[in-house]
Every structure is written in C-alpha cells, then in structure tokens.
Amino acid sequence: MRGQTKKQPPSGSVNIKQVAAELGVSLATVSRALSHPHLLRAETRERVLAAIDRLGYQPNLIARDLRLRESRLVFVVVPSLSPFFLEVFRGVERGAREGGYTVLMGHSERDPSREQLFLDQVASRRADGVILVTSAEPGLMAARKRHMPPVVAALETIEGQAFPTVRVDHRKASMDATNHLLALGHRRIAHIAGPQKSPMAAHRLEGFQAAMAAAGLDATAYPQLAGNFTVAFGEEAMEALLACNPPPTAVFAANDEMAVGAIQTIKRAGLQVGRDVSVIGFDDQRIASLYEPSLTTIKVPTEELGYRSMLSLWDLLRGRPAEEDTVLQTSLIIRSTTGPPPG
Amino acid sequence: MRGQTKKQPPSGSVNIKQVAAELGVSLATVSRALSHPHLLRAETRERVLAAIDRLGYQPNLIARDLRLRESRLVFVVVPSLSPFFLEVFRGVERGAREGGYTVLMGHSERDPSREQLFLDQVASRRADGVILVTSAEPGLMAARKRHMPPVVAALETIEGQAFPTVRVDHRKASMDATNHLLALGHRRIAHIAGPQKSPMAAHRLEGFQAAMAAAGLDATAYPQLAGNFTVAFGEEAMEALLACNPPPTAVFAANDEMAVGAIQTIKRAGLQVGRDVSVIGFDDQRIASLYEPSLTTIKVPTEELGYRSMLSLWDLLRGRPAEEDTVLQTSLIIRSTTGPPPG
DNA sequence: GCTCCAAATGGAAACGTTTACAATTGAATT
DNA sequence: AATTCAATTGTAAACGTTTCCATTTGGAGC
Numbered sequence: 001m002r003g004q005t006k007k008q009p010p011s012g013s014v015n016i017k018q019v020a021a022e023l024g025v026s027l028a029t030v031s032r033a034l035s036h037p038h039l040l041r042a043e044t045r046e047r048v049l050a051a052i053d054r055l056g057y058q059p060n061l062i063a064r065d066l067r068l069r070e071s072r073l074v075f076v077v078v079p080s081l082s083p084f085f086l087e088v089f090r091g092v093e094r095g096a097r098e099g100g101y102t103v104l105m106g107h108s109e110r111d112p113s114r115e116q117l118f119l120d121q122v123a124s125r126r127a128d129g130v131i132l133v134t135s136a137e138p139g140l141m142a143a144r145k146r147h148m149p150p151v152v153a154a155l156e157t158i159e160g161q162a163f164p165t166v167r168v169d170h171r172k173a174s175m176d177a178t179n180h181l182l183a184l185g186h187r188r189i190a191h192i193a194g195p196q197k198s199p200m201a202a203h204r205l206e207g208f209q210a211a212m213a214a215a216g217l218d219a220t221a222y223p224q225l226a227g228n229f230t231v232a233f234g235e236e237a238m239e240a241l242l243a244c245n246p247p248p249t250a251v252f253a254a255n256d257e258m259a260v261g262a263i264q265t266i267k268r269a270g271l272q273v274g275r276d277v278s279v280i281g282f283d284d285q286r287i288a289s290l291y292e293p294s295l296t297t298i299k300v301p302t303e304e305l306g307y308r309s310m311l312s313l314w315d316l317l318r319g320r321p322a323e324e325d326t327v328l329q330t331s332l333i334i335r336s337t338t339g340p341p342p343g
Numbered sequence: 344m345r346g347q348t349k350k351q352p353p354s355g356s357v358n359i360k361q362v363a364a365e366l367g368v369s370l371a372t373v374s375r376a377l378s379h380p381h382l383l384r385a386e387t388r389e390r391v392l393a394a395i396d397r398l399g400y401q402p403n404l405i406a407r408d409l410r411l412r413e414s415r416l417v418f419v420v421v422p423s424l425s426p427f428f429l430e431v432f433r434g435v436e437r438g439a440r441e442g443g444y445t446v447l448m449g450h451s452e453r454d455p456s457r458e459q460l461f462l463d464q465v466a467s468r469r470a471d472g473v474i475l476v477t478s479a480e481p482g483l484m485a486a487r488k489r490h491m492p493p494v495v496a497a498l499e500t501i502e503g504q505a506f507p508t509v510r511v512d513h514r515k516a517s518m519d520a521t522n523h524l525l526a527l528g529h530r531r532i533a534h535i536a537g538p539q540k541s542p543m544a545a546h547r548l549e550g551f552q553a554a555m556a557a558a559g560l561d562a563t564a565y566p567q568l569a570g571n572f573t574v575a576f577g578e579e580a581m582e583a584l585l586a587c588n589p590p591p592t593a594v595f596a597a598n599d600e601m602a603v604g605a606i607q608t609i610k611r612a613g614l615q616v617g618r619d620v621s622v623i624g625f626d627d628q629r630i631a632s633l634y635e636p637s638l639t640t641i642k643v644p645t646e647e648l649g650y651r652s653m654l655s656l657w658d659l660l661r662g663r664p665a666e667e668d669t670v671l672q673t674s675l676i677i678r679s680t681t682g683p684p685p686g
Numbered sequence: 687g688c689t690c691c692a693a694a695t696g697g698a699a700a701c702g703t704t705t706a707c708a709a710t711t712g713a714a715t716t
Numbered sequence: 717a718a719t720t721c722a723a724t725t726g727t728a729a730a731c732g733t734t735t736c737c738a739t740t741t742g743g744a745g746c
Contacts, residue, residue: 013466013490015702026726031704041724058490061467062414063702066405066731071469075447081433086424093450102460104418104447107436117445123356124404126416126469147356147401231633260633290574290603292635358732369696374734384694406732409701 014055023051034059065125073127074103074313076306077118079110079134080229082257084285084302088133088154091306099314101128108134110195122149129317131309132158150316154309155300156200157325164315164322166308170200173298173330174207177252177280180296180332182215184340186250186278190222192237192262194229194254201226204254204282222248227258234261242269249277249341256281256288256297263291263337278338293336301328357398366394377402408468416470417446417656419649420461422453422477423572425600427628427645431476431497434649442657444471451477453538465492472656474649475501493659497652498643499543500668507658507665509651513543516641516673517550518557520595520623523639523675525558527683529593529621533565535580535605537572537597544569547597547625565591570601577604585612592620592684599624599631599640606638606680621681636679644671 019030025048032039033048040048051057065071076092078085089105096103104127108114115134122130129150153165181189191208194201212219223240227233234253238261241248253259259281263273271277273293281288284299308326315322362373368391375382376391383391394400408414419435421428432448439446447470451457458477465473472493496508524532534551537544555562566583570576577596581604584591596602602624606616614620616636624631627642651669658665 013468017702027703028705028726028728029724032725035704039724044724056490058463058466060409060702061464061469062405062409063731064704065469066403066409066701066733067703067705069731071405073469081429083426083429086426086429089450090424102449102464104449106445106447107432120401121404121445123401126404126414147399231629264633286574287630287633290607290630290634360732370733371696371698371735372694375695378734382694387694403732406701407734409703409731410733410735412701 013060014057015060019051019055019057022055023047069125070128071125072101074101075106075118075122075127075130076103077106077108077115077130077132077134079108081107084283085133087302088306091303092131092310095307095310119149123147129313131313134158150313152309152313152316154305159199164312164324166305166312166326166328168300168328168330170203171207174204175211176332177282177298178208178211180338181250181252181278181280182211184278184338186341187217188246188248189250189252190241190248192234192251192253192258193226196226201254208252229255229257231257231261234258235265238262238265251277252280254282256283256285256295259295259297260287260291274337274339276342280338284333296335296338297333299331299333304328356403357400358403362394362398362400365398366390412468413471414468415444417444418449418461418465418470418473419446420449420451420458420473420475420477422451424450427626428476430645431649434646435474435653438650438653462492466490472660474652474656477501493656495652495656495659497648502542507655507667509648509655509669509671511643511671511673513546514550517547518554519675520625520641521551521554523681524593524595524621524623525554527621527681529684530560531589531591532593532595533584533591535577535594535596535601536569539569544597551595572598572600574600574604577601578608581605581608594620595623597625599626599628599638602638602640603630603634617680617682619685623681627676639678639681640676642674642676647671
C-alpha cells in the first residue's frame with residue numbers, strides 16, 4: 001500500500017479526472033456528458049460516453065451529494081423489526097419510486113439515541129429526509145438544539161415536535177374494539193397493553209379506558225399489564241389473567257402478536273377461544289387472518305400510511321407546505337375470536 | 344431564497360468554518376476537538392466544544408465520507424419484504440454493532456437492476472459494503488465491468504461471482520425434508536417450488552428430485568408448480584394438486600408461506616392435515632410454530648446467517664482474506680403437519 | 687536570558703463532483 | 717470581410733471535512 005506509485009490508480013474507482021485525461025477534454029465535459037448531455041456536441045458526447053464505458057467510470061455519489069447537497073435518498077426508521085413496519089416501508093417505497101427516490105430502512109429498537117443517530121445521518125445529508133415510524137418517548141429528541149432535517153412522523157404523533165404526521169386514531173380505534181366486546185355483552189374485560197413509554201400504546205390504553213368508563217365499568221379491575229408487543233408477553237399476560245377470580249370473559253390486546261400469545265395460553269388451558277374467552281387484537285397483521293381461529297382485530301392501513309407519509313415528505317422536500325396532520329381510518333375486522341360471553 | 348444575504352447562514356446547518364470564526368481559531372482546531380481531542384490543550388478543547396454546542400454544529404458526514412473515503416455504513420439488500428429476511432437483517436445488525444457500523448436495509452424486489460442500483464450506491468461510497476441476501480439470476484451483475492464494492496452473499500451462492508458466501512445447503516436440506524416424508528411411508532409426493540429464476544428455489548427443487556430419484560420414485564408425477572413464495576400461490580398450487588387423481592399424500596413446499604397456503608386449501612377441502620395429507624415447509628419462520636396445526640419444516644438459522652455474513656464483510660473491509668464459503672447447518676423440525684399416509 | 691524541544695495551533699491541499707462564468711468556435715447575417 | 721450570437725468547451729470555485737506539514741508557543745534545563 002505504502003510504496004504504491006501515484007500513477008497507478010487504486011485499482012478500482014476511476015474518477016472523472018482520469019476519463020477527462022484519457023480524452024484530452026476537461027472535467028466539465030465529462031460531467032456534462034452524464035448530467036446534461038444536450039449541452040454537448042453529439043460527436044463529443046459519444047466519445048466521452050464510450051470512454052466512460054471503456055474505463056468503467058462510475059461517478060462518486062458522495063462527491064456529488066456534497067456538491068449538490070442532496071442524495072435522493074430517504075430513510076425509514078422503524079422501532080422494531082416486525083412485518084407490520086415492513087408494510088409501512090412498502091408504502092413509502094411505492095411513493096418514493098414515483099419521484100425517483102431510493103428508500104433505505106433503519107432500525108431504532110425503540111431506542112431514542114438510535115433514533116437520533118438516524119436523524120443525525122440525515123441532518124448531515126446522508127439522506128434528504130426521514131420517515132419516522134415510531135413511538136418514541138417524547139422530548140428526547142429536542143434535548144440538544146440541532147438542525148432538524150425534513151421529517152414526517154408515521155403511525156403516531158411525536159409529542160413535542162411539529163412534524164407533519166400521518167397516523168390513525170389509536171384512541172378511537174381502541175374504543176371501537178372495546179365497544180365491540182361490550183356490544184357482545186362482555187363486562188369482565190381486560191387489556192394487555194404495549195410498552196408504557198410508547199405514546200401509541202398509551203393511546204390504545206386510553207381508548208380502552210374511555211370505552212369502559214363510558215359503559216360504567218372499571219377498567220382497572222384486572223392487572224394492568226404493559227408488555228413489549230411480543231407473542232411471549234401475550235402468553236405470560238394471559239396466564240396472569242386466567243389466574244384471576246373470576247377471570248375475564250374478554251381480552252383486548254394492544255396488538256395482534258400479544259393477542260396470538262394470549263390465545264396460545266387460552267388454548268393450552270383447554271379453553272375455547274371465542275366462546276370461553278373472547279380475544280381481540282390490533283393491527284390486522286397477516287397472521288390475524290391466517291391464524292386458527294382467525295383473529296378479530298382492528299385493521300390499520302399500514303401500506304397507505306407509508307405511502308401518504310412519503311407524499312408529505314415530498315412536500316417538505318419541495319419546500320411546499322405539508323399537511324400537518326393526516327388521519328387515516330381504521331376498521332374493525334370481526335373474525336372468529338370474539339363472541340358473546342359464556343352463560 | 345434568491346435575495347438572501349451571504350452573511351446569514353442558511354438558517355440551519357452550521358459548518359466548521361463558522362465555529363472556527365466564532366472563536367477565532369482555525370478549522371483544524373475545531374476538527375480536532377471532535378476527532379482527536381487529545382491533541383488540544385484542555386482549555387482550548389473546552390472552549391471549542393462549548394461553541395460547538397452553543398451553535399448546534401453537527402459535522403457534515405458527507406464531507407467527512409468524501410475526505411475519509413469511508414462511511415461506516417453497511418447495506419443489506421433483501422429480495423423481498425418478508426419476516427424471513429428481517430431476521431437475517433437482525434443478525435447483520437448484531438455483527439455490525441460490535442464494530443460501530445450502522446446497517447441500512449434496501450429492497451430489491453428480486454429485480455437485478457434494483458440490486459445493481461444498491462451495488463452502485465456502495466461502489467460510489469455511500470456505504471462501505473453490502474450484504475446481498477438474494478437469489479438473483481446469475482450473470483446480470485457482471486454485465487458491465489464495474490468497480491465492485493465489498494460484497495458478501497448471504498443465504499445462497501451468487502453464480503458467476505466470487506463473493507464470500509455464508510449460506511445453507513438448500514439441496515441437502517430439501518433432501519432431508521423429502522426423506523422425512525419418504526420415511527413416513529409416503530410415495531405420492533408433490534413439490535411446490537419457488538420462482539424458476541431463483542437459484543435458491545432451483546436448489547431446493549433439485550434436492551427434492553434427488554431424494555425422490557434415490558427412492559426410485561418419479562418426481563414429475565405431479566404438476567411442476569413454480570410460484571412466488573407467497574401464501575396465495577400455495578393455495579392455488581394445492582388446489583391444482585388436489586384435483587389430481589390420485590392426489591398426493593404429501594406435499595413439500597419450498598417455503599413456509601406456500602406451505603401455509605397449501606394447508607389453508609387442504610382445510611377448506613375438508614381434509615385433515617397431517618393425516619389425509621402431510622405438508623412440510625421450509626425456513627421455520629415464526630408462523631410455523633404459531634400456526635395450527637404447527638408446521639413441520641426445515642429450520643434455517645437466519646439470524647446466524649446474517650451475523651456470520653457481517654463477520655465476513657468485516658474481513659473484507661479490513662482487507663483480510665474472508666472465508667470463501669461458509670455453510671451453516673439446517674435442521675428438520677418435526678411438528679404436526681406430517682404423519683404417515685392414510686390407509 | 688538562551689537554547690531546545692515537545693506541545694499546540696494554523697495553513698493549505700486533497701477528496702470528486704457540478705456549474706457559473708469566461709473563452710472559444712463557427713456559422714449566419716450584414 | 718466584419719459583426720453577431722448561439723453553441724460548445726474550458727477554468728476554477730465551491731461543497732465541508734481531515735490531516736500533512738509548517739509554524740508558533742511555552743516551559744524545562746542550562
């Protein structure tokens with residue numbers, strides 16, 4: 001490495017200068033052959049393009065980004081690696097494609113410092129904008145006064161920040177879910193909540209509480225369980241609930257994964273889901289319809305959420321005013337895990 | 344925008360020059376305060392750091408990347424947005440974290456030109472390396488002589504390319520799956536294959552054929568179905584198979600999704616899975632254990648695949664020789680969807 | 687007070703592009 | 717033939733860092 005001669009390029013990335021030298025034209029001409037071909041005489045253009053091909057020249061995007069101050073890249077930051085977020089990602093991709101942007105996904109693990117890391121990447125021009133699909137604790141991002149890149153929040157408002165937001169009304173949707181159980185005649189209803197720190201989980205919990213209160217019922221009759229949105233936690237939580245006396249006749253889980261966990265436990269206890277105990281989930285992930293029995297749940301338009309987020313990001317990137325708060329509709333999908341209470 | 348004065352910085356990204364000016368020190372000093380603090384007198388360092396904080400300065404990573412010619416970024420390119428690949432991603436992340444790298448995921452949709460796009464991104468220094476989790480058609484990448492960035496292939500060899508590879512033996516694993524069915528006494532066995540263009544799917548098919556041939560059976564007795572690894576295709580394919588006379592007593596699907604689809608159809612036909620018809624999948628995705636009945640399948644160590652790929656990429660990035668071909672073990676997971684043939 | 691030397695700082699080149707501006711070319715118009 | 721002007725090309729400045737090398741600073745040792 002040390003003793004390498006200067007003449008010999010580092011055996012690989014050939015740069016614009018070398019192409020120019022090869023032909024005896026200026027850098028500008030080579031650059032233009034790629035970015036503004038119409039500025040060149042046809043014959044020159046051909047000659048340059050041929051040389052580019054011959055030498056295997058690929059423009060260094062980093063240098064271009066630095067000069068142009070844009071990368072045509074968008075990051076999607078998700079809090080966890082679940083299929084749910086993949087669909088949001090898919091929607092973003094659909095939107096981005098239309099405008100010639102490339103989308104990359106980063107994983108924050110619900111860790112605000114990792115979220116900040118991606119934001120910093122964008123602030124320093126590694127990407128032009130970010131779509132934060134997150135449920136991050138509020139406030140942490142404002143900790144230090146930083147240059148904020150174009151950000152759109154998907155799925156849930158980010159408190160303390162004025163990002164354009166594309167979301168669903170988690171609170172209302174939870175009321176819908178709870179009301180469904182109430183309408184079936186259930187009175188002993190428990191909720192398995194998501195992480196306490198997550199505003200989204202908090203909103204889902206609030207909806208449950210509000211609906212219960214409206215029906216004159218005590219939302220705190222059963223242990224207040226707050227989990228991490230996993231099947232495993234759903235199983236555990238359900239064990240705790242079945243140990244109660246009397247046990248609930250219906251359970252509303254804050255997402256499908258925990259609902260599936262709960263059902264696994266119910267089955268294992270020899271009870272029949274939808275008859276002995278009703279279960280309703282949230283999200284309508286694919287497993288909800290595939291699972292046996294198929295899961296009653298709240299459908300969240302994930303793909304659309306991603307798509308609309310990207311549209312808003314577009315506005316931001318174009319310097320146009322973006323819609324502040326877009327709320328998409330959820331819907332109650334009634335399948336086989338809910339029915340009237342026994343007896 | 345036009346009439347903006349030069350003095351007023353673009354109301355946002357403040358650069359190193361401005362920090363230096365603010366303090367009356369040189370650019371070099373500010374740079375060193377962040378990258379080589381020990382080179383500065385304690386008092387200077389404090390003063391610079393304070394100013395950096397006060398002005399909200401964040402180094403422009405693009406400029407740094409250009410100068411340093413590295414980004415400490417790694418891309419993982421997946422062919423489809425399935426949970427299966429998320430786990431590989433998770434493994435890569437675990438490996439990358441250890442070395443202070445950040446991982447971003449891109450989606451190629453099995454489209455070689457999109458795969459090339461990500462490769463180009465890396466070749467032009469947007470990232471330091473790529474892990475290609477792919478089943479791309481061979482040859483297409485070599486189309487034009489390009490500067491090849493550090494690439495590791497995960498899951499499957501990429502034909503015509505000499506990338507270090509971390510994979511499983513799809514052919515052998517398929518033989519294991521088929522032999523399991525044969526050992527149970529099945530003779531009428533069908534295979535639902537993946538996309539014909541995918542070498543991975545081809546290898547899985549080969550394994551099936553080899554095992555059948557070894558047992559003296561005709562692997563082509565049933566329609567040769569090649570799908571797109573989705574539940575929907577599994578459903579369709581199974582319909583076609585049930586229409587045969589006599590229908591197969593066992594089906595080996597090239598992945599769990601298609602296996603689940605097949606089972607859905609079998610159930611819908613009023614038959615019992617594992618008794619009337621046995622089904623075996625491939626991958627051991629999470630749904631395999633959650634599904635009812637739980638799915639017999641081949642476990643692929645996805646997370647480990649990602650982790651080991653990242654280790655190999657490390658070697659590449661360090662200029663060390665990377666292991667050429669790492670083969671991880673698969674295992675047969677026997678659950679409830681396979682049993683002896685009826686009668 | 688000098689000399690010497692390490693420690694601390696500054697100046698400027700380099701990373702590889704794009705593009706404003708200047709310079710050249712060449713054909714059309716007078 | 718001189719003039720004009722569009723089309724084509726070249727020159728060089730920027731984008732914002734990091735770091736080599738040179739220069740300054742400030743003690744320690746004499």
